[in-house]
Each structure stands twice: as C-alpha cells, then as structure tokens.
Amino acid sequence: MPDTSPPFLEARGLAKRFPGVRALDGVDLDVGRGEVVAVIGENGAGKSTLMKILAGVQTPDAGEIRVEGHPVTIDSVRAAEALGIALIHQELNLCDNLDVGANLFLGREPRRGAFVDGARIEKDAAALLERVGLDVLPGTIVSELSIGRQQMVEIAKALSTDARLLIMDEPTSSLSQRETKHLFRVIRDLKARGVSVVYISHRLGEVKEVADRVVVLRDGRNSGGLAKGEIGHGAMVKLMVGRELTQLFPHEARSPGSAALEVVGLRTPVHPRHEISFTLCAGEIVGVAGLVGSGRSELLAALFGVERAAGGSMRVEGRSVVFRRPLDAIRAGVALVPEDRKAQGLFLEMAVRENLSIAWIRDRGTFVDPAAEGAMAGAAIAQLRIKTPHDLQLALFLSGGNQQKLVLGKWLAMNPRVLLLDEPTRGVDVGAKQEIYRLMDEFAARGVAILFVSSDLEEILGMSDRALVMHQGRIAGEVPRAGLSEESVMLLATGSAA
Amino acid sequence: MKKTWGVLGILLFVIALTAILNPRFLGDKNLLTTLRWSSLYAIISIGAAFVIITGGVDLSIGSVVGLSGTLLALLLEKGTPVGLAIAIVLVLSAAIGFAHGLLVTKMRLQPFIVTLCGLLIYRGVARVITDDQSQGFGNSYPRLHALVEPVGILGAAIPVPFLIMAAIAIAASIFLNRTVWGRYLFALGRNEQAARYSGINTHAISIMAYVVCALLSGWGGILMALDVNSIQPAQFGNFYELYAIAAAVLGGCSLRGGEGSILGVVIGSAVMRVLYNAINILGIPNTWEFVIIGLVLLGGVVTDELVRRWAARRRAAREAEEPLLKG
Numbered sequence: 001m002p003d004t005s006p007p008f009l010e011a012r013g014l015a016k017r018f019p020g021v022r023a024l025d026g027v028d029l030d031v032g033r034g035e036v037v038a039v040i041g042e043n044g045a046g047k048s049t050l051m052k053i054l055a056g057v058q059t060p061d062a063g064e065i066r067v068e069g070h071p072v073t074i075d076s077v078r079a080a081e082a083l084g085i086a087l088i089h090q091e092l093n094l095c096d097n098l099d100v101g102a103n104l105f106l107g108r109e110p111r112r113g114a115f116v117d118g119a120r121i122e123k124d125a126a127a128l129l130e131r132v133g134l135d136v137l138p139g140t141i142v143s144e145l146s147i148g149r150q151q152m153v154e155i156a157k158a159l160s161t162d163a164r165l166l167i168m169d170e171p172t173s174s175l176s177q178r179e180t181k182h183l184f185r186v187i188r189d190l191k192a193r194g195v196s197v198v199y200i201s202h203r204l205g206e207v208k209e210v211a212d213r214v215v216v217l218r219d220g221r222n223s224g225g226l227a228k229g230e231i232g233h234g235a236m237v238k239l240m241v242g243r244e245l246t247q248l249f250p251h252e253a254r255s256p257g258s259a260a261l262e263v264v265g266l267r268t269p270v271h272p273r274h275e276i277s278f279t280l281c282a283g284e285i286v287g288v289a290g291l292v293g294s295g296r297s298e299l300l301a302a303l304f305g306v307e308r309a310a311g312g313s314m315r316v317e318g319r320s321v322v323f324r325r326p327l328d329a330i331r332a333g334v335a336l337v338p339e340d341r342k343a344q345g346l347f348l349e350m351a352v353r354e355n356l357s358i359a360w361i362r363d364r365g366t367f368v369d370p371a372a373e374g375a376m377a378g379a380a381i382a383q384l385r386i387k388t389p390h391d392l393q394l395a396l397f398l399s400g401g402n403q404q405k406l407v408l409g410k411w412l413a414m415n416p417r418v419l420l421l422d423e424p425t426r427g428v429d430v431g432a433k434q435e436i437y438r439l440m441d442e443f444a445a446r447g448v449a450i451l452f453v454s455s456d457l458e459e460i461l462g463m464s465d466r467a468l469v470m471h472q473g474r475i476a477g478e479v480p481r482a483g484l485s486e487e488s489v490m491l492l493a494t495g496s497a498a
Numbered sequence: 499m500k501k502t503w504g505v506l507g508i509l510l511f512v513i514a515l516t517a518i519l520n521p522r523f524l525g526d527k528n529l530l531t532t533l534r535w536s537s538l539y540a541i542i543s544i545g546a547a548f549v550i551i552t553g554g555v556d557l558s559i560g561s562v563v564g565l566s567g568t569l570l571a572l573l574l575e576k577g578t579p580v581g582l583a584i585a586i587v588l589v590l591s592a593a594i595g596f597a598h599g600l601l602v603t604k605m606r607l608q609p610f611i612v613t614l615c616g617l618l619i620y621r622g623v624a625r626v627i628t629d630d631q632s633q634g635f636g637n638s639y640p641r642l643h644a645l646v647e648p649v650g651i652l653g654a655a656i657p658v659p660f661l662i663m664a665a666i667a668i669a670a671s672i673f674l675n676r677t678v679w680g681r682y683l684f685a686l687g688r689n690e691q692a693a694r695y696s697g698i699n700t701h702a703i704s705i706m707a708y709v710v711c712a713l714l715s716g717w718g719g720i721l722m723a724l725d726v727n728s729i730q731p732a733q734f735g736n737f738y739e740l741y742a743i744a745a746a747v748l749g750g751c752s753l754r755g756g757e758g759s760i761l762g763v764v765i766g767s768a769v770m771r772v773l774y775n776a777i778n779i780l781g782i783p784n785t786w787e788f789v790i791i792g793l794v795l796l797g798g799v800v801t802d803e804l805v806r807r808w809a810a811r812r813r814a815a816r817e818a819e820e821p822l823l824k825g
Contacts, residue, residue, distance in 0.1 A: 304695075306694075306695065325694070325699075326694055326695055326696070326697050327697040327698070330697040331697075336695065338695055343689070343691055343692070344691050344692055344695050345692055345695065346692055347685055347689050347692055347693075347756075348688070348689070349688055349756065350688055350756075354685075358681070358693075358696045358698070359696045361681060362678065362697065364678070366677050366678060366679075367676050367677055368676060368677065368678055368681060410696065
C-alpha cells in the first residue's frame with residue numbers, strides 16, 4: 001500500500017520574535033513517521049527556538065503546526081506530550097536524588113490507594129529500560145549513573161508517555177564515544193518502531209551517520225535541506241554560512257608588537273588532556289571561534305585565574321606568571337570581561353560609580369576618596385560613552401550595551417596589557433555592538449593585546465587579526481586575517497578539516 | 499537610608515505608646531537601664547550585621563556571649579590579672595570567628611550549619627568549665643565594674659556602655675562606608691562571583707566579617723556579664739543571636755547580603771530592648787514577651803516587603819510607558 005498519509009509533523013511559517021531579535025522568521029519543518037531529521041545551523045540560527053516551540057515550551061507568534069494532518073495548537077509541554085512530542089533537553093531534567101523508577105513515572109506514579117505502587121513501577125520501569133538497552137535496576141539512584149546512562153533514562157521516560165516524536169537537543173555533547181554509539185543504536189531501534197526523531201547537533205560527523213535528512217537554518221530561516229545521499233560536510237557548511245557582512249567593523253590591521261601573552265601547553269580542568277599553546281602580541285586582536293562547548297570559555301577562565309590550570313605555563317610580557325585567582329591575573333596586567341555580565345561582571349544593585357571603581361580602589365589607600373573616585377568614574381563614562389543619568393544610578397537600570405561598557409570600564413583605569421573578552425557583544429543591540437568594536441580597536445591601538453571569544457562569526461571575521469578555532473577542547477587551527485572566511489572557520493570548528 | 503527612617507519610626511512609636519500608657523517608662527532609672535541594655539544589644543548586633551552583609555549568618559553569638567562572660571569570671575576567680583583575663587577572652591573570641599570564617603570559605607560549609615554547631619559547642623564548653631555552677635564578680639573589681647556604670651557628662655548621667663557602643667558604631671560605620679574593605683564587604687554580599695572576578699580576595703573579607711562578629715560578641719559578653727554580675731552558664735546569653743539578627747534585619751540588613759547601615763542596626767537594637775522593657779513596665783505578663791517581639795518583627799519585615807513590591811510595580815509601570823531603551 002503506497003503511503004499517502006500526511007507526515008507525522010508539518011510545521012509551516014513558524015515565526016518568533018524576542019525583544020530586538022527575530023529568532024524565527026518563517027521556518028518550515030516536516031518529519032515523517034520513523035524518520036530521523038537533523039536540524040543544523042550556527043549558534044543563534046534559531047534551532048533551539050524551533051525545538052522549544054514544537055515541544056510547547058514557547059508559543060510561536062505566527063505559523064501553523066499539523067500533526068498527522070490535523071492542525072494543532074501546542075501551548076504547553078503537556079499539550080505537546082498529549083500529541084506524542086517529547087523534548088530531551090541538553091541539560092537533563094532528572095531528579096538525580098531519586099531512583100530511576102521514580103524518575104520514569106514522576107508526577108504520574110501508579111498508585112494503590114494513597115500509596116505509590118512500587119511493585120508496578122519496578123515492573124514497568126524494567127520494561128522501559130529494556131527498550132533503550134539500559135542494563136540498570138529501577139532502584140538505582142540517578143546520580144550514580146553516567147551522563148550517557150542518564151540520557152537513556154530520559155529517553156525511556158519519553159517513551160513511557162508514548163512519544164512518537166523525540167526531539168534531541170545536542171544529545172551527544174557530554175557523551176563518550178561508546179555512549180554515542182549506543183545512542184545511535186537506540187535511535188535506529190526507535191526508527192524501526194516508527195518513532196520519529198529530530199536530532200539537533202553541531203557535530204556534522206554524527207549528523208552524517210544518523211540522519212535520513214538534514215534541514216539547515218540560518219538567521220531564523222530555512223537555508224536549505226539535504227536528502228540522505230547529499231549529506232556531506234562541504235554541503236552542510238555551505239548552507240550554514242554564506243552571509244553577507246552587514247556590519248561595519250572599525251578594526252584596522254596593524255603590525256603587532258612584542259609578545260604580550262605567551263601560553264605554552266596550557267591544560268584546562270575541563271579538558272585536561274588537551275594542551276593549548278599560542279602567543280598574543282601587543283596591539284593585536286585575536287578572535288577565538290568554536291562551537292558552544294568547545295572549551296573557549298574554559299580557556300579564558302584559566303587565563304584569568306578563575307580556574308586553576310591543570311598544567312602548562314604562561315608568560316605576560318616576558319615574565320613567568322602563575323594565576324591562582326583573578327587578583328593574580330589583574331596584578332600581572334590581565335583583565336577579563338566575562339561571558340555572563342550579570343552574574344560575573346556587575347554588581348547590579350550598586351551604583352555605576354562603584355561598579356567602575358571596584359578594581360581601581362584597591363591600590364588607593366585605606367579610605368575611598370569620593371572626589372578621586374568620582375573623577376575616575378566620570379572619565380570612564382566619558383571615554384566609553386556610557387549612557388547614564390548620573391554615576392549614582394544603579395547598574396540594574398542600564399541597558400545591556402551600557403552594562404557591558406561598565407564591565408569594560410572597570411578595567412580602563414587599570415591599564416591592562418592583555419584584555420580577555422568572552423562574548424563581548426552578547427545580548428546588546430547593533431548600535432552598542434559597533435561601539436564595543438570601536439573600543440576594542442582603541443584598546444588595541446594603545447598596545448593592549450586582545451583575545452576575544454565569540455560565537456558570532458561575522459564578529460570573528462570582522463575584528464580579528466587572526467583567529468584561533470577551537471574544537472573539543474583543543475585549538476583545531478589558526479586562520480590568518482587573509483584566509484578568514486566563514487567556510488574556513490566553520491570547517492575547523494566542526495572538526496571537518498583534515 | 500529609607501529603612502533607617504522606618505525603624506526609627508517604629509522606635510519612636512513604641513516609646514511614645516509606652517510612655518503614654520505608663521509615665522514610669524520615662525523615669526531616670528528605667529531610662530538608664532534601657533539605654534544601657536540597648537547599647538549592649540547594639541554591640542553584638544553590629545557584629546551580626548557584618549556577617550549578614552556578606553550574605554552569611556552567625557547563630558553562635560549568644561553562646562559566645564555566654565562563654566566569654568563565664569570565662570572572664572572564672573579567670574578572675576583563679577587570680578588572673580584583669581587585663582590578661584580580658585585579653586584571653588577577646589583572643590579566644592577572635593579565634594572562634596576565624597575558625598567560622600575558615601570553615602565557611604575554605605571548606606565551603608554553610609554558615610548556618612557552622613555557627614549552629616558553634617552555638618552548641620560554646621554553650622557546652624561554658625557549662626563544662628564551670629561545672630554548671632553560677633559565676634559572679636561580687637563587689638570586687640570596681641574599675642572593671644565602672645565599664646557598665648553611668649558617668650556624668652555635662653550634668654547628665656550617661657551609661658559607659660553607651661559611649662563604648664557609640665565608639666564602636668562610629669568606627670564600624672566609617673569602616674563600612676569609607677574604606678576599601680567596607681566597599682568590598684558590600685560588593686561580596688551583592689555578588690560574590692563578580693567580586694572575585696574583580697580581584698577581591700573574597701575569602702579574606704568573609705573571614706574578617708566572622709572575626710569582627712565573634713570579637714564583638716565576646717566584648718559584649720564581658721560587658722553584659724559585668725552588668726548582671728551573676729552568670730548562669732546554661733542561660734547567660736541564650737537567644738541573643740536571634741535578638742542580634744532581628745535587630746540587624748529591622749535596621750535594614752537583608753539576609754540576602756549586601757545591604758545594611760550601622761545606624762539602622764543601632765536603632766533596631768533599641769527597638770528590641772524597648773519592646774522588652776515595655777512588656778515589663780506595662781504589666782503585660784512576660785509569658786507574652788516572645789509573642790509580642792515576634793509579631794512586631796514580622797510586621798516590620800512584611801511592611802518592608804510590601805513597600806519593596808509597591809516600588810517595583812511603580813517602576814515597572816513607569817518603564818512600560820517609556821519606549822524600550824537601547825544602546
């Protein structure tokens with residue numbers, strides 16, 4: 001009998017806006033019964049938003065979703081579950097203090113009178129665990145399982161709700177190779193039973209292995225699709241990138257000065273087996289590209305003494321240094337603008353002035369001189385063009401871009417020799433982005449060596465004198481300014497380059 | 499600053515109400531006692547405020563008060579010179595605070611647990627070293643007792659504990675508001691991670707706060723012991739940590755950390771003491787003491803929370819009218 005029935009899921013024209021960002025701008029997605037569809041795209045292409053909409057975590061502003069041909073509204077996770085759609089988060093959603101059986105039936109425990117029916121849980125759990133090939137007892141506490149096994153529990157939990165479409169968001173990001181192989185076996189098995197899978201991953205090698213079809217997103221739109229036979233690294237990267245450079249980058253290439261930061265064989269606690277070596281010169285801007293989880297933030301954390309390095313050596317302007325805490329790095333002339341400005345960079349309920357002076361006051365004697373402090377803050381506000389009614393305003397009330405300038409302004413008076421920036425323009429609008437780029441260029445012009453991590457490829461291409469591309473904890477390659485292109489960076493970042 | 503006005507309002511209200519209902523409240527002797535004990539409470543409450551501003555808590559204050567008072571009496575009875583005895587008590591108090599700080603920072607234990615254990619241990623030690631026998635100073639040590647007597651200043655009798663408290667409060671206030679370390683203390687309480695990323699030695703600052711707290715508890719314990727002159731090791735100082743925390747919170751400290759003013763804490767301590775005094779002087783059965791103090795405290799924090807929400811709503815409404823700020 002020819003299959004004329006509609007695909008399990010059809011989504012048409014899905015759109016979702018967040019303040020200042022068009023996350024999805026008319027995306028289509030079809031998933032057939034028992035089909036494995038990989039959704040790929042750069043950071044920020046809209047993958048996560050799409051998945052959240054399908055799973056009922058967020059509701060779309062526009063668009064239509066059909067399940068088995070019937071128009072549906074998915075306005076809650078419960079509604080998605082009722083339709084047979086389950087999302088398996090990148091961060092697992094298990095209560096790791098409870099045992100496997102309790103997790104599988106959390107919130108819908110079989111009961112006998114007022115009591116939980118433990119015997120039934122045990123029996124049903126065993127059957128579910130067998131379906132995912134997991135050889136553990138239902139009474140095992142979840143925290144005692146490896147991440148890979150916890151993920152299997154999560155899949156089993158989804159199956160227990162009769163899920164017919166599993167959405168997996170970066171399922172292998174913390175799995176070992178063996179665990180990944182097992183996951184793929186389970187996916188093939190699910191497929192054979194008619195369960196559909198939407199598989200989101202940055203790892204193109206895995207996509208090639210597991211997907212029946214690839215859907216590529218770029219800037220919140222469909223940029224293309226690949227059928228099984230067409231799936232290849234080159235084809236995927238080509239569809240993921242290829243944007244026009246739409247922004248002005250003020251950076252001018254300069255001849256770099258003497259070595260400001262030399263890193264030899266540095267090993268971070270997260271990737272202790274991978275050695276990282278590079279040199280950063282005065283007046284140079286070096287971008288660090290790579291996908292989420294490739295070890296970029298961990299590198300900066302080690303360079304600033306937030307996390308002690310597991311090994312290796314560092315020199316700042318020729319002097320050997322060991323950073324046990326950020327204070328050591330600051331004293332050596334290294335400054336960091338951290339990734340999460342609200343959690344790591346700012347004192348939101350303190351004044352603009354106090355945020356700017358917090359590092360500077362250290363060497364100013366026992367008493368804080370309000371006049372000198374005000375002058376220092378005033379100079380930073382003027383130079384960085386921070387928009388604030390007065391310097392006693394709480395940092396809380398500033399816009400994202402001005403908050404970011406505040407974090408940068410903290411280091412202005414410290415005359416850093418090396419400036420580390422982690423996602424310096426995340427969550428700021430285009431105007432503020434340009435100002436931050438201009439400030440980076442000004443720092444470089446004064447001979448500061450700049451190392452910046454960014455998930456925004458345009459930024460890497462526009463601002464870097466050269467780029468270091470990280471992949472799975474190591475530097476996969478270095479691209480000089482002349483050779484910088486989206487393709488060259490993405491090939492290294494996805495581990496596709498030979 | 500707004501909170502300081504609030505707690506001052508509560509204080510004046512309670513004073514006015516009590517004075518109207520029983521004019522004996524304003525009698526010289528009663529006023530002196532109330533002022534003296536308000537000051538003694540304030541000394542330990544200022545210590546509590548230091549720890550609370552870091553985002554921590556110290557539940558061992560009452561037991562440190564008990565131990566230091568008991569130990570002082572015991573040392574003097576054994577013939578230890580007065581100066582040496584006081585020094586021993588203060589050094590021991592500082593060491594207790596240092597231990598709390600180390601356990602909280604280096605071992606990453608929760609302040610609540612660390613100081614709860616302290617509460618039990620120091621109380622127990624006080625009872626063990628005295629074999630649970632009550633201690634006292636009798637009529638000896640007149641110079642020591644002068645620490646809790648009134649002195650005549652410009653014709654008025656001022657209790658010495660008030661002068662000591664005022665000196666401590668001024669020093670603490672200058673420290674918190676004018677020095678780099680005070681700034682760090684607030685920054686640490688607001689956002690510990692950002693403080694570390696800004697190069698602040700967060701461990702050293704935390705430890706300092708616990709040392710200040712224990713030291714002031716020890717010093718407060720010495721003065722209180724001299725005042726009561728008869729010390730029951732099992733009871734002396736019981737619940738004082740809760741009075742101190744209550745006074746600090748009434749005075750504007752948030753248990754979330756990063757907030758607080760010394761003046762507010764001093765006034766908060768006075769509220770605690772005046773309430774206690776009012777219950778006695780108005781002839782309310784003292785079985786009601788905890789009920790009334792608890793209700794006033796609860797009323798204070800509920801009002802504070804309501805004001806905070808009202809302000810946030812007003813701010814949200816104002817922002818909704820403005821276009822989204824960018825850049």
